[in-house]
Amino acid sequence: MDLLPFLVTQCLNAFSQAALLFFLGVGLTLIFGIMRIVNFAHGTFYMLGAFVGYTTVRITGSFWLALVVAPLVAGSIGAAFELGLLRRLYRRDASAFLMVTFGLTLVLEEVIRLTWGVQALQVEVPDLFAGIVFLFDEPFPVYRLFLAGAGVVVAIAIWQFLERTRLGLLIRATSQNSEMVHALGVDVNMVRSGIFGIGCGLAALGGVLAAPLVTASLGMAANAIIDAFVIVIIGGMGSFLGSLIAAVLVAFVQVFGNYYFPDFALAAMYLLMLLVLVIRPGGLLGKEA
Amino acid sequence: MPPRAGLTRRTILQTAAAAATAPVVIRPASAAADPIKVGMPLALTGPVGSVGGQLRRACEFWAKQVNAKGGLLGGRPIQLLIEDTGGNPATTVRKAQEMVERDGVRLLTAIAASNEALATVPKLAEWDAIFVSGDNGDGRLTGESLVPNFFRPNVSGPMGTRTVALWLRDSSLKSFYALGMDYAWGHNSIDVFKDEVKKAGRNFIGDVYSPMGTKDFSTYITKIRQSGADAVYLVLSGDDYNAFLSQAKQYRLGDKVTMLTELVDEMVLQATGDASLGLVGGSRYPNTLDNPQNKAFVAAWKAEYGREPYMFEGDQYQSCVVMQAGIEKAGSIEAAKLRAALEGLTVNSIKGPITIRACDHQAEQPGFVVKVEKDETGKPVPKVIATYPAAKVTPPCNKMTYND
Incomplete structure (x- = not known):
């Protein structure tokens, strides 16, 4: 393979992975930015998204509907969890959140296991994107192009949502000074429930989109939560733009690292994180820790 | 790391749940005679749990078939004693020992993982029990670790x-x-x-x-x-x-x-x-094999479970059939008699005729x-x-x- 086609296909691969990493990381970072809590159950919502997506495709035959249903289901469960449980813990220290969200992962995983069984489940690529395109005579899956595109679309949508809408304004304000926002007569608790739900919904969206690549399986959660944390730490806790940059960086380091240094495949992502933390301890766009 | 802790806790819960419901006993209503007890200490949870599930299904299917025809040795029904080991060799040996001492088990099968089987075989002489492997692949079981009471009708790893x-x-x-x-x-x-x-x-x-x-x-x-x-x-x-x-x-x-x-x-x-x-x-066993025994097996399996048998299910079923043929030939489940009957025995089962070699108890098969x-x-x-x-x-x- 010549250098140019190689570079083009690998860059596209990297962008498709970046999109998946971004869906995972951005929800976690939004939740952290507003609520100052680490949502350990984030990977489980990602997994839940894949399984709900599988069932939606099974029943309705529509992958597109799955992209709507799964985030709604996961978002509702997330918001309900915040309303019912997390809300009572805000006066406690951070370890309480870690414990209770970790507890949620145990419960949700068990529910998923009992509902869908232990077998990995296949989610087919939607027909529209099942084909391949030839880039310089190299076959490339259309679905990966779609993933990269979806990443761009969702990133712009979230950015516009944060910048242009009233709820987006409240979210930004709450993350900067929640007491002041509260004093101005805004129900900060509702903002929190909302953002927790949105974060979980974004994770589930990532889960549905990842399912055709990795199948829906019980191993997804543990795997995803580590990636999500790495993205958030590299990008800076609570930074939307940071998580976007981190997702792209990690994806490129993984794709090219795996190719040129396969023996260090596992370490590449962590080396990048180490480097970023040495230079900027608070993450790329984070406040100094 | 927390995810690990989650796994461990889940495993403990599952094991506890399994222990509460075990042993699973299949008793046909018509059985009056003393049942033939078959011990199955096997991994139903943990990394090899899905294989364990296949072995269990195959044995249950076989027991049901045999019992429907009136059992073995003049009307003695098969009774399966199933316990989850979680894939831990020490647990396997302990559960097998309990089955031998408490329930008088003299026949073992379906121990899922090879390391569990390797831990179990040295005790067979002491227990005076025969262990018929259903899926254990480790070459050593019929090599350096071979014991007289171990038989392998299934395909080995090598x-x-x-x-x-x-x-x-x-x-x-x-x-x-x-x-x-x-x-x-x-x-x-x-x-x-x-x-x-x-x-x-x-x-x-x-x-x-x-x-x-x-x-x-x-x-x-x-x-x-x-x-x-x-x-x-x-x-x-x-x-x-x-x-x-x-x-x-x-x-x-x-x-x-x-x-x-x-x-x-x-x-x-x-x-x-x-x-x-x-x-x-x-x-190890493709369910599309074209012979009358396999066709009958696949048809009966589909009627029971609504799908074709999987690879480990077929191999375990064949092991059960070999064990059955041995028991019928020996007219007993006593280890010495059964061992003599199994050595050199040829059984025409789902993979066609296979022969248990006397020299290392491995079944010669295609x-x-x-x-x-x-x-x-x-x-x-x-x-x-x-x-x-x-x-x-x-x-x-x-x-x-x-x-x-």
């Missing part, structure tokens, strides 16, 4: 590798690449495969190892394609295997490169569907190479593309390696 190697020599494939998971199993299997490629006089181009839990296989697929190899040997399992096959299909890798693997397990076919098409590998293809309903199934005779597949007595 026999599986041998079958693929024999196919390699016959194939027109010239150059090979390998992708394995980056831990002991991946490296060992690929080392063995490399040797076989060299023995077959073919070209081994290179190998690459992916860390456990790899989600994006695009770079590995690029490497395989760039190597220009005719075939790639895959040593992957679980989620990694499913992810690789799904993505390889999206890149149309199978159009140019033959995908080879050690064992084609139906669990992967189920999880990846059409993405498994074209996969070539060994099979080896199958399968290719995943669509059946008439469009579902991917393993189809037999080559069969090698027992004489070529079974190693010399007490050996794990072959002379050629």
Whole structure:
């Protein structure tokens, strides 16, 4: 393979992975930015998204509907969890959140296991994107192009949502000074429930989109939560733009690292994180820790 | 690390739940005579839990069949004693010991993992019990660790590798690449495969190892394609295997490169569907075998479970049938009599006639190479593309390696 086609296909691969990493990381970072809590159950919502997506495709035959249903289901469960449980813990220290969200992962995983069984489940690529395109005579899956595109679309949508809408304004304000926002007569608790739900919904969206690549399986959660944390730490806790940059960086380091240094495949992502933390301890766009 | 703690806790809960409901007993209402107890201390949870589930189903199916016909030895029904070991060898030995001492069990089968079987066999003489393996692959069980009361009617690991190697020599494939998971199993299997490629006089181009839990296989697929190899040997399992096959299909890798693997397990076919098409590998028991015994077995199995039997289910069922034939020939389940009856016994079961060798208690049987293809309903199934005779597949007595 010549250098140019190689570079083009690998860059596209990297962008498709970046999109998946971004869906995972951005929800976690939004939740952290507003609520100052680490949502350990984030990977489980990602997994839940894949399984709900599988069932939606099974029943309705529509992958597109799955992209709507799964985030709604996961978002509702997330918001309900915040309303019912997390809300009572805000006066406690951070370890309480870690414990209770970790507890949620145990419960949700068990529910998923009992509902869908232990077998990995296949989610087919939607027909529209099942084909391949030839880039310089190299076959490339259309679905990966779609993933990269979806990443761009969702990133712009979230950015516009944060910048242009009233709820987006409240979210930004709450993350900067929640007491002041509260004093101005805004129900900060509702903002929190909302953002927790949105974060979980974004994770589930990532889960549905990842399912055709990795199948829906019980191993997804543990795997995803580590990636999500790495993205958030590299990008800076609570930074939307940071998580976007981190997702792209990690994806490129993984794709090219795996190719040129396969023996260090596992370490590449962590080396990048180490480097970023040495230079900027608070993450790329984070406040100094 | 917290995810680990989660796994452990879950395992404990599952084991506790299993212990509360065990032993599972199958008792036909008509049975008046003293039942023949068969002990099954096996992993139903943990990493080999899915295999354990297959073994359990096969034994339950067999017991039901036998009991429906009035049992063995003049009306004695089969009673299965099933307990979960979680895949822990120490637990297996303890549970087996309990079954022997508390319930008077003298027959054991379906111990899922090879390390569990290796831990159990030294105790067989003391327990005066016979253990008929249903899936244990470790070559040592009929080699250096062989004990008189152990029998292996199933295909061993070395026999599986041998079958693929024999196919390699016959194939027109010239150059090979390998992708394995980056831990002991991946490296060992690929080392063995490399040797076989060299023995077959073919070209081994290179190998690459992916860390456990790899989600994006695009770079590995690029490497395989760039190597220009005719075939790639895959040593992957679980989620990694499913992810690789799904993505390889999206890149149309199978159009140019033959995908080879050690064992084609139906669990992967189920999880990846059409993405498994074209996969070539060994099979311990392909359910498409064309003989009357197998056709009857598959039909009865489908009536019971609504699908074809999987690989480990078929092999375990064959072991049960061998055990049954031994009991009928011996007219007893006493270890000494049963051992004498099983040695040299030929049974015509679902893989055709197989013979338990007296020298190392390994069943001589054919080896199958399968290719995943669509059946008439469009579902991917393993189809037999080559069969090698027992004489070529079974190693010399007490050996794990072959002379050629």
